[in-house]
Structures are given as C-alpha cells and as structure tokens.
Amino acid sequence: MRAIFLLQWQRLRREPFLLLSMFVLTVVFVLFMGGTNPNGEATIPTTFSQSMTENEKSDLLDELNQLEGYNFVESNEQNVIEEKIALGEVAFGLSLKTDGYTFLIATDNPNQAIVEQHLQSIYREKVRIVQVMQNSSDQDIAPKIQANLESPPILVEAQVGETNEDFFVFDNQLQSLFGMTLFFVIYTVVFSLSKVAEEKQLGSWNRIIISPTKKWQVYGGYLSYAFIIGFLQIFVIFFMFDNLLNFDLGNNWLGLIMIMIAYTFTIVALGLLLLAFVSKTSQLNAVVPIVAVSMAMIGGAYWPIEIVDNPIVLQLANFMPIKYAMEALKEITIYQGVITDIIPETLILFAMGIVMMGVGIPLMEKR
Amino acid sequence: MLETIGLKKTFKRHVAVDDANLLLKKGESIGLLGPNGAGKSTLISMIETLIKPTEGDVTWNEKSIIKQPDLLRPVLGVVPQEIALYKELSAYENVKFFGKIYKLTGKELEERAEAVLKLVGLSDRQKDLVKTFSGGMQRRLNIAVALLHEPEVIIMDEPTVGIDPQSRNYILEMVRDLNREQGLTVLYTSHYMEEVERLCDRIYIMDNGKVIANGTKEELIAILSEEESIELVLEKPISTFKEALEMEPSILRVTQESNGLKLIVPKNNRKLTRIFQLAEQHDASITNVNIQIPSLEDVFLHLTGKKLRD
Numbered sequence: 001m002r003a004i005f006l007l008q009w010q011r012l013r014r015e016p017f018l019l020l021s022m023f024v025l026t027v028v029f030v031l032f033m034g035g036t037n038p039n040g041e042a043t044i045p046t047t048f049s050q051s052m053t054e055n056e057k058s059d060l061l062d063e064l065n066q067l068e069g070y071n072f073v074e075s076n077e078q079n080v081i082e083e084k085i086a087l088g089e090v091a092f093g094l095s096l097k098t099d100g101y102t103f104l105i106a107t108d109n110p111n112q113a114i115v116e117q118h119l120q121s122i123y124r125e126k127v128r129i130v131q132v133m134q135n136s137s138d139q140d141i142a143p144k145i146q147a148n149l150e151s152p153p154i155l156v157e158a159q160v161g162e163t164n165e166d167f168f169v170f171d172n173q174l175q176s177l178f179g180m181t182l183f184f185v186i187y188t189v190v191f192s193l194s195k196v197a198e199e200k201q202l203g204s205w206n207r208i209i210i211s212p213t214k215k216w217q218v219y220g221g222y223l224s225y226a227f228i229i230g231f232l233q234i235f236v237i238f239f240m241f242d243n244l245l246n247f248d249l250g251n252n253w254l255g256l257i258m259i260m261i262a263y264t265f266t267i268v269a270l271g272l273l274l275l276a277f278v279s280k281t282s283q284l285n286a287v288v289p290i291v292a293v294s295m296a297m298i299g300g301a302y303w304p305i306e307i308v309d310n311p312i313v314l315q316l317a318n319f320m321p322i323k324y325a326m327e328a329l330k331e332i333t334i335y336q337g338v339i340t341d342i343i344p345e346t347l348i349l350f351a352m353g354i355v356m357m358g359v360g361i362p363l364m365e366k367r
Numbered sequence: 368m369l370e371t372i373g374l375k376k377t378f379k380r381h382v383a384v385d386d387a388n389l390l391l392k393k394g395e396s397i398g399l400l401g402p403n404g405a406g407k408s409t410l411i412s413m414i415e416t417l418i419k420p421t422e423g424d425v426t427w428n429e430k431s432i433i434k435q436p437d438l439l440r441p442v443l444g445v446v447p448q449e450i451a452l453y454k455e456l457s458a459y460e461n462v463k464f465f466g467k468i469y470k471l472t473g474k475e476l477e478e479r480a481e482a483v484l485k486l487v488g489l490s491d492r493q494k495d496l497v498k499t500f501s502g503g504m505q506r507r508l509n510i511a512v513a514l515l516h517e518p519e520v521i522i523m524d525e526p527t528v529g530i531d532p533q534s535r536n537y538i539l540e541m542v543r544d545l546n547r548e549q550g551l552t553v554l555y556t557s558h559y560m561e562e563v564e565r566l567c568d569r570i571y572i573m574d575n576g577k578v579i580a581n582g583t584k585e586e587l588i589a590i591l592s593e594e595e596s597i598e599l600v601l602e603k604p605i606s607t608f609k610e611a612l613e614m615e616p617s618i619l620r621v622t623q624e625s626n627g628l629k630l631i632v633p634k635n636n637r638k639l640t641r642i643f644q645l646a647e648q649h650d651a652s653i654t655n656v657n658i659q660i661p662s663l664e665d666v667f668l669h670l671t672g673k674k675l676r677d
Contacts, residue, residue: 003464003467003468004468007453007464010460010464011453011455011456014456014496015455202449202450202452203447203448203449203450204451204452204453206415206417206451207445207447207451207465207468207512208468209417210415210416210436210440210443211440211465211468211469212437212441212468212469212470213468213470
C-alpha cells in the first residue's frame with residue numbers, strides 16, 4: 001500500500017499541472033465571485049427621486065448602509081445605473097422615493113432578497129410614522145415622534161430566531177469560498193483516482209494485481225492518496241483565505257477539519273463509484289464535469305440553497321454531499337455553531353461515502 | 368510444470384477459449400501462435416490468474432491456481448503487450464516501484480534493480496525519464512520489470528511489437544539466454560513466425576478459441592509433408608489468372624502475395640506446364656518461379672486459412 005501511495009506522489013511531483021490548475025481555479029473563482037471588493041461588500045448604486053431633500057437622502061442612505069456587507073452609493077443618473085447593470089458591473093440598483101422603492105435588475109440575484117427585506121423594514125417604519133401623523137390632531141406630533149425615536153422609553157434589543165432554521169444570513173465571501181472549494185475539489189479527487197482507469201488501460205494495473213500485493217492494499221494506496229490530496233486542497237485554500245485574504249472563517253478549525261474529512265471521504269467514494277461505471281479515462285473526463293456541475297448547482301455551491309424554493313430541487317439536494325458540507329461549514333462559521341451542531345451533517349456524509357464505496361468497489365471488481 | 372486442462376472462457380454468448388490444453392514444462396520455451404481474435408490473450412490472462420475460466424483448470428506443479436492464485440503469482444513474470452510503465456518516471460524509479468510491490472526491499476532491491484537494468488542494457492540511461500526512451504528501450508525496460516523478482520516462468524505477449532530490428536534482436540537473444548542458460552520457462556506469443564521458430568522448443572497454434580495443433584517445428588511442418596508451395600512472381604496482378612488457378616483441381620490453395628501469387632500443390636504433382644498455359648491465356652507475365660518446401664508460415668496458413676499478421 002505504501003509503495004502505491006508513494007508512487008502517486010512521485011507521479012504528481014513530475015506532473016503537477018492538473019492539481020495546481022484546480023487550486024488556482026478555486027482561488028480565482030472565489031476572488032472573482034466573492035472577494036473582488038476589498039471590503040467584501042457588494043456595491044449597490046442608488047438614485048433618489050428629485051422631490052427628496054438632501055437631508056432625507058442622506059438619512060435614508062445612512063439607514064440603508066446599516067445593512068452589513070452592502071455599500072449603497074448615491075448615483076445621480078438612473079440610466080448610468082442601468083448601463084452598469086447591463087454591463088454586469090453591478091448586480092442591481094435601486095431607485096428610491098419618499099414612499100416607495102424600485103429595484104433595477106437584469107437577472108435574479110441572491111442579494112436582492114436580503115436588500116429588499118432591509119428596505120421593507122425601513123419603509124414600513126416610515127409609512128407607519130406618516131400614518132400616525134396624518135391621523136393625529138396634535139400639531140406638534142412630528143417633533144414628538146422624532147424625540148421619542150431618538151430616546152425611546154424602552155430599548156428593545158431584538159434577535160430574530162434562535163437557530164439558522166429561523167433566519168438566513170448571506171455571506172457572499174464565504175458562500176463563494178465554500179462553494180467553489182468544494183466544487184473544484186471534486187475534480188482534483190476524481191482525477192487523482194482516474195489514475196486507476198489509466199493504469200488499467202496501460203496494463204500496469206494487471207502487473208500490480210498479479211504481484212503479491214493484496215488488492216485491498218492497492219485500493220488503499222490509491223484511495224488514501226486521493227483523500228489526502230483532496231483534504232489538503234480544501235485545507236490550504238481555507239487557511240489561505242482566512243489568513244491572507246481576511247475571510248472570516250472563525251476559530252473553530254477542529255469543526256472545519258471534521259467537515260473537510262467527511263466531505264473528502266464522500267467525494268473519494270463518489271470518485272470510486274464513477275470509476276466503476278467507466279472503463280476509459282476519456283469516459284471519466286466526460287462524466288466528471290456533468291456530475292460535479294449538477295451536484296454543485298443542486299447542492300447549493302453556486303448559490304445558497306436557502307434561496308431555492310422549488311420542492312423538486314430541494315428534494316434532489318438531499319442526495320448531494322455538497323449540500324451537507326455547505327450547511328455544516330456555514331453552521332460553524334456564519335452561525336458560529338459548535339461541533340455537536342455539525343454532527344448530523346458529518347454523519348450523513350460518512351454514510352453516503354460508505355454506501356457509495358460499498359457499491360463502487362464490488363462493481364469495479366465485477367467489471 | 369504449468370498446465371491448462373480443458374480451459375474454456377465464454378463472454379456472454381461468445382466463446383473466446385474452448386477446451387484449451389497446454390503444457391509448459393520446467394525450462395521449456397513454448398510459442399503460442401494464432402491470428403488476431405484467436406483467443407491467445409484470453410488464454411494468457413487465465414494462465415496469469417487475471418481472469419477466471421468458465422470451465423477447466425490451470426495447474427502449477429499439479430495444484431490448481433484458480434483456487435490458489437498465490438501459488439503461481441510470486442514465481443510468475445509477465446511482459447504485457449502494452450508498455451506497462453510510468454512514462455513520467457525514470458527507468459530506475461519504475462524498476463524500484465515494481466520491485467517494492469514484489470516485496471523487495473533495501474539492498475536486495477538495489478541489487479536486483481541494477482542487475483535487470485544491466486541485463487536489458489539500460490544501466491547508463493537509468494536516471495532518464497521513460498518518455499524520453501525509444502520504443503525499443505521502453506520494450507526492454509518492460510521486460511526488465513518482469514524479471515526483477517527472479518521468476519521461474521515468464522509470459523511474454525508480443526514483446527517486440529513496433530520496434531527496430533536491432534532492439535528486436537537484442538530482446539530475442541536475451542530471452543534465449545534466459546531460457547537456455549538460466550532455465551527460465553518461457554511462454555511466448557508473437558506475430559513474427561521467425562521469432563517463435565528461433566526461440567521456442569514447441570509451438571501451439573490457436574484459432575477460433577481452440578488449440579488446433581501443437582508440436583515441435585519439425586512436427587508441425589510434417590503436417591504439410593505431402594504438399595509444396597510454388598511462388599509466382601508476376602509483372603502485374605491479373606485477377607482472372609488467379610481465379611483460373613483457383614478453379615484448377617490440381618492446385619490446393621492460391622494466396623495473394625505482395626509481388627505475385629503463392630500456390631500450394633500436392634508434392635511431385637506440380638503441373639507447371641498447365642500453370643504457364645493459364646498465364647498465357649490470361650496475359651499474365653511470370654517473371655520468376657520459386658518452388659519451396661513448406662514453412663511454418665505455410666502450416667499456419669494451412670491450419671487457419673489466414674496469415675499470421677492478418
């Protein structure tokens with residue numbers, strides 16, 4: 001087993017291109033999708049109706065900018081915003097009036113729902129004050145409301161919900177980091193395992209099989225290599241983004257490592273299962289992108305699963321290992337969960353891996 | 368002693384090997400011949416314990432290796448038809464890896480690696496990557512890897528395919544020395560009749576999954592002792608002349624050659640006058656005539672109806 005394991009590293013040393021390209025692609029995609037903004041904020045250009053005073057504009061802008069992770073910037077021309085949206089420079093823009101708002105969009109964006117929620121709460125309060133003022137006979141109601149708002153009789157510190165089931169926090173940086181890393185590691189792991197298919201074509205597999213080396217040692221060598229290479233890719237990328245690029249992964253590295261181990265194990269098992277269905281490397285090259293992309297789309301690697309409401313897609317997502325890994329990673333980082341919180345996801349991942357390996361190895365042997 | 372007894376392998380409805388009996392005595396060199404699709408590779412794979420037969424048995428020193436493949440595996444060396452090496456690694460790294468999977472370690476591994484690289488004439492190129500080697504050098508290394516653990520039996524599946532004559536000669540000399548001087552038992556398949564004639568004590572001929580003949584070269588040629596061949600060199604091919612010859616009752620078989628035709632006729636009944644008459648009738652210009660005693664190639668053609676390299 002050791003000889004086969006070491007052989008893979010020796011071969012990697014001579015031909016590291018594929019592995020390095022997966023690493024670089026992950027970094028590029030994470031930076032492109034989640035981290036091009038130095039503050040990690042999404043910029044939203046905003047225009048105001050001409051009837052609004054400068055004070056009203058500035059107050060509203062301040063209120064909008066209380067939403068973490070977003071930078072609302074005043075823009076004078078609506079057509080400039082529309083042009084930026086058309087060119088893809090910004091995801092969407094806002095056109096604000098005293099009593100209402102309009103989204104300027106080209107395509108749906110996960111940020112939109114969060115911004116809308118924020119806007120709704122601001123405008124609801126505004127409308128309520130206007131209604132109170134209209135219904136009151138008191139001439140001095142406006143300064144009274146203003147005074148009460150500034151020093152309320154009771155200060156309420158509200159926290160919505162108790163678990164992540166009740167609310168959903170969207171962190172674009174972590175979503176991109178987790179999604180892209182888990183997506184690209186599928187390629188790394190499966191292509192590392194594809195050496196088995198290559199060896200079968202090459203004839204060296206037969207040489208190994210008729211040697212006194214036991215079959216479990218042969219599989220052990222390949223699987224442990226694929227596992228370690230996959231684990232290291234996730235670990236190094238997470239570590240790099242946390243320490244060098246200031247992505248906030250929190251301090252629960254033990255929990256993160258647990259998820260990395262469970263997910264990599266499942267992907268190794270998935271790779272083995274795919275290998276059992278193909279007989280040539282070229283077939284594997286065709287199958288891997290289909291499996292990886294569909295898994296990432298359904299499992300919530302490209303966009304948060306929380307914004308999906310199609311029941312069929314949600315049902316399908318339950319069969320995707322990536323969904324459980326994403327959930328567990330968000331639990332540990334965004335929701336600051338503890339290890340016991342991620343045990344269910346970790347166990348599901350391990351169970352999936354065991355089932356896939358249980359099917360994959362006998363199928364491969366049969367072929 | 369390695370023996371196959373009534374070996375049969377079917378893949379769904381296709382019978383790849385049918386009732387194959389083959390005996391390989393210690394120190395013997397056996398050639399296995401057959402056209403493409405004859406079942407040679409399947410038979411070899413069953414002997415190598417890579418696939419299980421549908422029926423029959425393979426024994427090593429009279430013990431079944433179907434049930435206990437580990438009886439044969441440690442003493443078996445295999446040279447596959449493919450270059451089963453890691454081309455991105457050096458010759459030495461390849462040899463060392465395959466040594467390790469045969470549980471060779473430390474000084475023993477170093478010594479064996481050096482010895483086999485020397486044997487195949489690659490000592491001075493051992494640090495070079497295999498992908499920089501010529502086809503002949505890769506073939507030699509392919510053999511070296513099979514000899515690392517000092518096997519008692521070696522199975523070589525077309526080990527000289529696609530290489531230059533010098534490398535081919537080097538390999539043949541090496542295999543002959545290993546067999547004659549070191550007593551290595553050899554099972555050799557090839558598409559080159561002259562290789563098998565040069566190396567092997569006995570020859571098995573397979574066709575359509577069956578062993579259709581076996582014996583020494585002389586024994587096999589004796590099958591055609593009642594026949595001889597006439598080679599006609601023609602200025603240009605004339606199809607009507609060939610058809611006319613095929614219709615002639617005194618000619619047993621006519622095959623197209625690159626520069627003319629080859630006829631198999633009964634011994635002492637050449638009817639050359641009749642052949643020349645037919646040539647004249649069909650405007651075929653004969654520039655040369657060779658009368659030959661049958662070769663192993665003729666025996667093969669006689670038995671299988673095909674040329675070895677068809």
